[in-house]
Structures are given as structure tokens and as C-alpha cells.
Amino acid sequence: MTEADTRANYIDPALKSTGWNKSLITREYYFTDGRKLAGQKRGSRCFVDYLLHKGNHFLAIIEAKKESEHPTKGLQQAIDYAKKLEIRFVYSSNGTQIYEMDLKTGSGNYIDTYPTPDELLDRITGDNTSITETLRNTPFQLESGKTPRYYQELAVHAATDAIGNGTERVLLTLATGTGKTFIAFQIVHKLFQSRWNRQEFGARRPRILFLADRNILADQAINTFNPYENDLIKIDGDEVRRRNGEVPTNAHIFFAIYQALAERKNAENEDIGGYYKKYPSDFFDLILIDECHRGGAKNDGSWRDILDHFSPAVHLGLTATPKRTDNVDTYSYFGEPVYEYSLKDGINDGFLTPYRVKRVRTNLDELVLTGSDLILKGEAKKDLYEVKDYDTQIIADERTELVAKEILKQINALEKTIIFCVNQDHALTMRDMINKHKAAFGCPTDPHYCVRVTSDEGKTGRELLEKFQDNDKDIPTILTSSQMLTTGVDARNVRNIVLDRNIGSMVEFKQIVGRGTRVFDGKDYFTIIDFRGATNLFYDKDWDGDPEEPEPKQPRPPSKPGEEPDGNQPPIVGEPDPLEKEKLTVSLSPTRQLKVIDVEIRYIDDTGRPLTAQQFVEQLMFKLPQLFSSVEELREIWSHPDKREDFIIQLAQHGFDSDQLKTLRAMFEAEACDLFDILTFLSHEKPLRKRSERVLSTKQNTTFFSQYPHADAQAFLEFILFRYEMTGIDELSRKRLNHLIEQAKLGTLADLKQAFGGSPKDVLDAFLALQHVLYHCA
Structure with a gap:
């Protein structure tokens, strides 16, 4: 008997006998959207077999199993879902036995019948007014x-x-x-x-x-x-x-x-x-x-x-x-x-957009002034200026210009982007530098392509912000700001968050990251481009973890006469910079070689923390044995397009989506290899094999090709192999078959069907058989 039989023959009648009518039961209750993955795909949605409810209370969930299975198989997942839904009672049944778990007391036992709706409601609402x-x-x-x-x-x-x-x-x-x-x-x-x-x-x-x-x-x-x-x-x-x-x-x-x-x-x-x-x-x-x-x-x-x-x-x-x-x-x-x-829950449930991190370093991140550099204002107080000192202790417009050009290089021309700067003046300079170089990077020349939005702009700034928030408008495309946009601004199609400021507060950091998390059609992820090392806060133990009791705050010294106590200055009014001495302003020597020295792509694991390339590979190696136990098992999965696609979705749900796997190929200088070979190399130390080698071995399999004696049939199969060798496994997807038939230009669809035997199924069977040979060849 199947699980559906258990529901129909045992669970449904048992519920009906204790007063559970249809209005109190939701079957197959889906409550998440599934994590957003690359290529407009989604991960698996969370759902429960039965949700029991009454009086706007979620009362219990039931996990149904086949009669031949243990009644509590799958109980742990049901408990996890019950915790997400804040449900106290979980039942698991194979039809012949019913197991009840009370999550409040932590106790569980087998029972003969399900409680009535009123009994469950009384257990849960006994103390309510x-x-x-x-x-x-x-x-x-x-x-x-x-x-x-x-x-x-x-x-x-x-x-x-x-x-x-x-x-x-x-x-x-x-x-x-x-x-x-x-x-x-x-x-x-x-x-x-x-x-x-x-x-x-x-x-x-x-x-x-x-x-x-x-x-x-x-x-x-x-x-x-x-x-x-x-x-x-x-x-x-x-x-x-x-x-x-x-x-x-x-x-x-x-x-x-x-x-x-x-x-x-x-x-x-x-x-x-x-x-x-x-x-x-x-x-x-x-x-x-x-x-x-x-x-x-x-x-x-x-x-x-x-x-x-x-x-x-x-x-x-x-x-x-x-x-x-x-x-x-x-x-x-x-x-x-x-x-x-939490943010992590929102991303994993599919209600918020995941993110990528690019950490950008320049050769000005550490600056030692020389006699060739010109001091325009102020006095040099340090031998070495670090990245955190820019625009707080030292102003060098050449660095802002270098950052602006790298931003334009890293983003697509019409991707909505917010650049967080140190202060309002820095935001002005950044805006000006973006507009100075936008044409060189193929961006629109509209004067409002990049604008500053801070409190100083007043009504004009609010109007520009409203246009930026309008998903039907492309202009403005880039906003520069300092404090004004850190909270509450709803702009769903933001694709890039650029950090060129120091962020000392985890609260502020989470708020800034939140500017990109809103879901929008066609937006698989957003990118955090970090020029200051602010994303190191991702590695803080408090990042989106369970809240902990903080250390007691030290008492604040009494205010001096005329001094405003903390909290009196709302952050939007004037966005005043902290009181500070005159900043050192310099013009760097034109003989300096200014350049970006590193753009490190950091991968995001399923907890939301970025991983270095080495950590990414180590975590992938750790996860792979959970997905397949042997090379032969993976080979069987990989030989069939539907199973292969499901497996790739599983990888993405574990934090390894298709874009990151492409970067993995580059890391091993294996762009010409099949992803199958990279995975078996990482999991079982099998040698890497190029797609061209697989194609050659397949073409040499005369037994396989002799099944299709018609010249057009063989030509079509070889065309598929050619496309695979050029671009990879995407060409082997089932949904690509019709497109491949059109591209092959071997006559009409009817002609090609005749070459394979006369029916569409014959073409599909050959398409699937070719993939089996491709991955089973010597």
C-alpha cells in the first residue's frame, strides 16, 4: 500500500470518527516558496501532509507513512516543521499505529485514536482570555x-x-x-x-x-x-x-x-x-x-x-x-x-533574495604618502593610512575615482544599485565620479543615471528616490548615500549593494544588507560589493544567530553643559558627521599606478555566511557524500537529464548553485570538463576528464551508432555531441531537445522522426540513450 492508501484508508476515516470535518483539515499544506536558485528556479517547498486547525489556531500536523514503513519514519522532519509553524502536537502514522509527540513537554507515545478538535484546542488555549x-x-x-x-x-x-x-x-x-x-x-x-x-x-x-x-x-x-x-x-x-x-x-x-x-x-x-x-x-x-x-x-x-x-x-x-x-x-x-x-529563515524559505559577496581590494588600501603627493589641506598625522581612514581622516579623490570605475565594471549598466558612502561629501564625490566614467562603461548618459540621495537633497531627493523605487523606471539607476537609506526604504529591484564605508554596528550592517533582500521577478540574487572589509561582520558569531544576552552597558558620563545627550539627534535630520578635526586632503602623484589588485568572490553557505574559495571546496567535499554514496550512483543520476536536474537543485539547496559551480570549474582550471568529473574528482579523487574526451569515446562506440543506421539520425546525434562539447550539460536538458532539432537543420521535424523510427518517442529515446553512453563510456 502507498502513502496515499494510508491516508485514504486509515487516517481520513480515523480523523472523521473523532470530529475532524473538512473545514478543520488542510491536506498538503505548503507554507514556504522554496529558496531562490539561479536560473529562475526554486528549491523544494516545505509542506505537511495534514494541518489540523480550529479557531485560527494551528493545532497539530500529521505525517503519513506507507503501511509497510515504521510509523515514526520522518517524524524528525515533521517536528522541525512544527517548530517553524509553532505547533505543539505532531502525529506520525502508517495507518495501523498512531504516534503522538507533544513538543511542549517533549514526551511522545503511541495512542489509539486522534484527539477531538475541542480536546486539542483546550490543551492549547486553556490560559487564553x-x-x-x-x-x-x-x-x-x-x-x-x-x-x-x-x-x-x-x-x-x-x-x-x-x-x-x-x-x-x-x-x-x-x-x-x-x-x-x-x-x-x-x-x-x-x-x-x-x-x-x-x-x-x-x-x-x-x-x-x-x-x-x-x-x-x-x-x-x-x-x-x-x-x-x-x-x-x-x-x-x-x-x-x-x-x-x-x-x-x-x-x-x-x-x-x-x-x-x-x-x-x-x-x-x-x-x-x-x-x-x-x-x-x-x-x-x-x-x-x-x-x-x-x-x-x-x-x-x-x-x-x-x-x-x-x-x-x-x-x-x-x-x-x-x-x-x-x-x-x-x-x-x-x-x-x-x-x-530571521534573515536566514526568510532566504531559506524563499521569501527573501539570497546574496553574493565580492570583496574588492585596491593598491591604495594601504597608503604611504610620498614627496610626489600634494597635500591640499590639513596635516599628515600618520605614516600609514589604511582603508578605514579614507574620508574620515584622509580624503583622496583618486581612490574614490578608482572605486567608482570598478563599481561600473562589476555591475550591469541598468542594475539598480545603492552605494553606501562614509558621509554626504563622500557620497557627492562618488556620484560625480560615477557620472564622469559611466559612458566609458556603456551606461546611459542621462544626468540622473547616478544621483545622491541624502537628507540634504530634501524634496528633490525624495522624488528621485521614489523614481528609483519604481520598478518600471530604469533612471535613476545608482544612488549614493550615507545614512538615509539604511532602513525602511522599499526598493524591490535592487541588484547591488556597494559598501565603501566602515560599519561598526551589526545592527546597521543587517539593515544595509536588507536593502537588497526584497524579492522581485527575475532577481535570483543580489550582490554585495565590499571595498572596506565591512562584510567581515558576516563572520561575527552574532551574525543572524540566536540572540544572546549582551554584556551590561557601562554608565554614560553626565552630559556637559550645552551638550545634547545621545538619542536626541534623529539620524535623518542633516545627517551630521561626527565632530572631527580638519581632514587631510591630498592629490596623489600622477605617477602612481592605481589599480584593483583582487576581486575575491565569496560563496554563501546555507547559514548565510560567506566562504572563501578553500572553505567552499571543503564544504562541498563534506556535503557530497550525503548526496551520493559512489561514483556509479552519481553516474546513474547524471546519465538521465531529469535526475541530473533534480540533483543540481539539491546541490543548490545546500548552497552550491549553478553560477557557483561554474566558478568552481574556473578554480580548478577545468572549464572544458564536465561537472560530473569535477564532482567525482572532489568526492573520490577520480581524474578530471574533458568533455571532448567523452565525445570522442562516444563517437567510437559503433554498437550504439549502429542502432541508428539512417544518416540523418547519426548526424543529429553527432550534432548533440558537438553542442555538448562546446557549451556543456545545459545542451542535454530535456527542454533543449526541440531547440536542438531546429538548430540541426536536418529537414523537417517529420523527416527527423522518420530517421529514428517514426515517432517523437523514438527521438527522445535516442536522446536519452546517447546520454547513457556518454557517461558510461570507457
Whole structure:
């Protein structure tokens, strides 16, 4: 009996007998998209045989096995999936036996019958309040045909469960690009529709404040909340002036940036208070703090004053950064997240785009000034300047020009690219150098091909950014920036993130990497091009790992008179550079040979960490025995195009996709060899064999060719071998067969079918047989 028989003859009747009707069961529940692979392919999607649910609770999953198999075969994978879905109960059955695992207690045992829906629901929701269950059962607000991703659903439920159970400080941690604003909207929708509020549940609809630190983030959120456009308003100076100095109160959903609400000064530099003080402290029921790690929870900032004023409200923070030493204040304020979803999970699930890393080094990464170099400003204080010193201690436009030309060399002309620079002046110089050399690299001559987008550009910069974000527009193509684009900017088709600045914070690094992770059609991956060694942060033990309790922070010394405490300066306003002495500005000698000395491609493993070439090969050698046990097993796989394609997809899921395997050939100077031979060389030390050698041996197999006596048949088979020798295994794909027939130009398709025996199947059989000989020849 097959697994399908087990389901139909045993599991389905057993579930029906204990009250599980069709509305409470989802069969073959797929909940990921499959990791994005090169060539518009996807890895395997995660799914469970049965998902049992009731009252918007995922209650259990069932793993079905054939009657002849052990009932708990595959249980571990089912447990792993249950953890992803935050499901407590897992069942595994071959029809004749049922095994139950409780992930909360860690205990498992065989049972006679499945629990009823109400029994399972009671086990899971025993401590929940009626408010929690009401919020759970309030439907999502979705466009026709759209469903939330599994982690979005879990995040919304985790937040509303916490609110319904009376939690006053709630934190959600989800990677950039996973839809935090969509999640926030669904939370607000559920609270709004159920008439939740801080005073009396059901008595009125809540008043909610959405706080951001940048206008562009607030405006993006307003667009997401469009279904409630008649119930929302933005608090800013223009709105208050329209109301003759009164803050708006006639709405349910309010949007504001911290700076608009914070303490203000008049023209005479006198304190006139913040708009937030014009609201009663209990005016809002819920405050949503977007990108809350950026300072809203710090004890010594004016942002904290706003939160303290509205302390009776529930505060819900949204962040993309797990707990680290540089954002411990956020976690001490909100507590542990009620739900987390990491960058690594998003990439492996296929909801975020993977990345590649190119580490670029120049011969100016270490600079010793000579008498031939001209000092334009400042004074040389060091004998040796390192790459981290550029644009902080020393300015050399020649280096920026060298970097700009290498960027243009590394990217395609119309690939949307963000270049992160040290400061606003550096971003200006980089923009100018890109535009100076763009024509030489075949790029458009449009004056807006490369633009700077920082806070200094104001409205013009925001308009250029909006055009950059428009996936239907190619111009602007390249943005240079320093701080403004590190968080929250939704540009889905970014293909390159260039780092020409020092990044000391893991939080900031994750935010910058997140600029490229959004999924877009035709975008298999994005590339991080690193000129400063910033990607060394990938090797930090904290990179996208489980959050750890950081070391206690040392107390900050008291502020000096007139000094602003940390946290008062929002990062977008002016983006001021740190106070510093005059930088050394030099003009390097024209006799210097300026060049890029190394572009190291770093491979990405399945944990998201880049690998050196040696580490890549070592990891591949470690993984190969898990995929095939012998050369003969691999030969059988490789001899059939469908099995070969499945195997290559498995390799990609382990972090070795087709583009990286091409680079592997170059590493061994084996571009003329078949990938099969490279794999057997790495796994079993078999000698490398060129494709031309395989073709020659196949042509010499007279037994095989004698089966096809017609001249056109033999000519077609030899044409296939020619194409394989020239370009490789892609020509042996089943989907290439029709194209090969057209290219061979041996008459009509009907003529070729007759040459092989008369039917399309005869042509296909010969195509498959040829590949068998190709890989089994001596």
C-alpha cells in the first residue's frame, strides 16, 4: 500500500470518527516558496501532509507513512516543521499505529485514536482570555485571492495574543523585507474591528499612533493602511497650522515621526514644548513604534519622553534586528520578542533574495604618502593610512575615482544599485565620479543615471528616490548615500549593494544588507560589493544567530553643559558627521599606478555566511557524500537529464548553485570538463576528464551508432555531441531537445522522426540513450 492508501484508508476515516470535518483539515499544506536558485528556479517547498486547525489556531500536523514503513519514519522532519509553524502536537502514522509527540513537554507515545478538535484546542488555549480568542477569530483584511505568509500570520497572532492577555510592552523582530508594515496593519485591523481598547473591550474603537523616525517610512505605512483612509490622519506642523495650532484628534489611526512630536523651539530659540504634550496621556490605546531599535526606547532621549508621556497605552515595537549589545535598550524596554523571523529563515524559505559577496581590494588600501603627493589641506598625522581612514581622516579623490570605475565594471549598466558612502561629501564625490566614467562603461548618459540621495537633497531627493523605487523606471539607476537609506526604504529591484564605508554596528550592517533582500521577478540574487572589509561582520558569531544576552552597558558620563545627550539627534535630520578635526586632503602623484589588485568572490553557505574559495571546496567535499554514496550512483543520476536536474537543485539547496559551480570549474582550471568529473574528482579523487574526451569515446562506440543506421539520425546525434562539447550539460536538458532539432537543420521535424523510427518517442529515446553512453563510456 502507498502513502496515499494510508491516508485514504486509515487516517481520513480515523480523523472523521473523532470530529475532524473538512473545514478543520488542510491536506498538503505548503507554507514556504522554496529558496531562490539561479536560473529562475526554486528549491523544494516545505509542506505537511495534514494541518489540523480550529479557531485560527494551528493545532497539530500529521505525517503519513506507507503501511509497510515504521510509523515514526520522518517524524524528525515533521517536528522541525512544527517548530517553524509553532505547533505543539505532531502525529506520525502508517495507518495501523498512531504516534503522538507533544513538543511542549517533549514526551511522545503511541495512542489509539486522534484527539477531538475541542480536546486539542483546550490543551492549547486553556490560559487564553476571551479577548485573546476574539482577536484570534477576527479575520484578516486581505485583497481578493491574497493570503498571509505563515510567519506573518504567526506574528500577528503572537502580538494580538499578548495584547489580549494584558501585556503592555510587545516586541516583534522580523528581518527587513518580510512585511512588518503589513503585519502592523493586520494587528491594527483586528483591534479596530473587535473594538479593543484600554478601558472597556467592545465599548469603542481604539485610538492608535504609528510612530516612525522618517517621513518616508511614515508615508509608506500610510499607503499600507489605505483601507482605513477615512479613519487616519498624519500629525505634523502643516496639519497643526491648518487647525490654528490645535493637534488633530478626530481620527482613530494617527501617523507621526518622532521629530514632529518632540520638543520644539520658536524663532527666538525658546522652548515651546512638543505636540505630544497637547494630548492627554491616556489618549492613545496603542502606540506602534516602527524601527524601534533606532532609539525610541533609550532612557536618555527625547523620543523616550514621548513614550513615557503615553505610558498608559500598549507599546508595540517593530524591529529587524535581534538583540545585540548596541540595541540592548530596546530589549530591556520591550522585553523578549513575542515572535522572531530571521534573515536566514526568510532566504531559506524563499521569501527573501539570497546574496553574493565580492570583496574588492585596491593598491591604495594601504597608503604611504610620498614627496610626489600634494597635500591640499590639513596635516599628515600618520605614516600609514589604511582603508578605514579614507574620508574620515584622509580624503583622496583618486581612490574614490578608482572605486567608482570598478563599481561600473562589476555591475550591469541598468542594475539598480545603492552605494553606501562614509558621509554626504563622500557620497557627492562618488556620484560625480560615477557620472564622469559611466559612458566609458556603456551606461546611459542621462544626468540622473547616478544621483545622491541624502537628507540634504530634501524634496528633490525624495522624488528621485521614489523614481528609483519604481520598478518600471530604469533612471535613476545608482544612488549614493550615507545614512538615509539604511532602513525602511522599499526598493524591490535592487541588484547591488556597494559598501565603501566602515560599519561598526551589526545592527546597521543587517539593515544595509536588507536593502537588497526584497524579492522581485527575475532577481535570483543580489550582490554585495565590499571595498572596506565591512562584510567581515558576516563572520561575527552574532551574525543572524540566536540572540544572546549582551554584556551590561557601562554608565554614560553626565552630559556637559550645552551638550545634547545621545538619542536626541534623529539620524535623518542633516545627517551630521561626527565632530572631527580638519581632514587631510591630498592629490596623489600622477605617477602612481592605481589599480584593483583582487576581486575575491565569496560563496554563501546555507547559514548565510560567506566562504572563501578553500572553505567552499571543503564544504562541498563534506556535503557530497550525503548526496551520493559512489561514483556509479552519481553516474546513474547524471546519465538521465531529469535526475541530473533534480540533483543540481539539491546541490543548490545546500548552497552550491549553478553560477557557483561554474566558478568552481574556473578554480580548478577545468572549464572544458564536465561537472560530473569535477564532482567525482572532489568526492573520490577520480581524474578530471574533458568533455571532448567523452565525445570522442562516444563517437567510437559503433554498437550504439549502429542502432541508428539512417544518416540523418547519426548526424543529429553527432550534432548533440558537438553542442555538448562546446557549451556543456545545459545542451542535454530535456527542454533543449526541440531547440536542438531546429538548430540541426536536418529537414523537417517529420523527416527527423522518420530517421529514428517514426515517432517523437523514438527521438527522445535516442536522446536519452546517447546520454547513457556518454557517461558510461570507457
